[in-house]
Amino acid sequence: MQAVKKWITLTVFAVFFAAGSGFCADVAKIGVVEFQRLFENSDAGKEIKAQITQQGKKMETELKGKGAEIEELKKRLEREALVMSKEMREEKEREFRIKVNDIKTLQKKYEVELQGIQKKLMAGLQSETLKIIDEIGKSGGYLLIMDKRGVLYSPGTIDITDQVIKKYNAQYTKTKKQ
Template identity: 50%
Template sequence: MKLRNGVQVLGILIMVLGISTVGFCTDSNRIGIIDFQKILELSNEGKAAQNEINTQGKQMETELKDKGKEIDDLEKKLERESLVMSREMREEKQRDLRIKVGDYKAMQQKYMEDFKTLEARVISRIQKEVVGIIQDYGKKENFMMIVEKRTGGVVYAQPAIDITDAIIQLYNASAPVKTDSGSGSKSTETKKKP
């Protein structure tokens, strides 16, 4: 047991020494971190994406509320009129109501899936665009490695190695500026290459 622990410790020491000598042998030993969530929240494209997602979500929510209100109204009407209806008529109305409730649940499920798909598609698009910018920045600024703060498992990092703000500036400069004017949105493109 002690021998196994000793071998593990020796292996870790060799790995640490190997990594540290590799770092000294290369021209680049800088490490940077980025916060993709911050890029989504603060970049122009991220804000436009959030706006698009929120607009779609509100539209879906409105349609679901309208459908839910229609079902509530039918339930109340059925309750009021059930005493004066024939048994066949009441059963038919109850069947129609069950069908509408089933349609509502299916619509709700479809909207949830559509919303998640939209969100994933928009985030994926932004990630692809940002990754290219990060790679170019990393090469230009001579970084050995750039890690995403949340998915990279970073528990602590000095603020000096956080390059998120620089990436946001580059992304904003390379992406079209979108403005929202009332009912429709217009896009004025000012594409620049970093």
């Protein structure tokens, strides 16, 4: 009797397993995209990086110039401190502190401004690449395309980043020529 129950149970499992695998005949096509590599290797990403670097150097040069001014002011204050009256020295020290605070404020402003420029440019890049990924997903029959940062493991065969970069570079070149 127990042998019959075992055979019936095995038969039921076999039927469910066979029926279940029949429904899953299509293989789910999944892809991953590494946005960091896309940013570093695409033409638009390289251009964005160059713009941000150029803007950063421009801001840094201005800050260094103001820093040199402050350093000169500090040296002059130290040299002349002995011959100045107490009120005059306090006034000059106050002016010095104000200039130091001004440069710190300017530095923070530049950092925020640079981050804003980066966000704006990166948003445009991301928007365009998402359109391309959508296009690749539809034409390639993908069930799912994910950002590589959210994936703990994936074989290299499902990474479509290079495909996205090629397509984006072609589109970017065409758009730039117009």
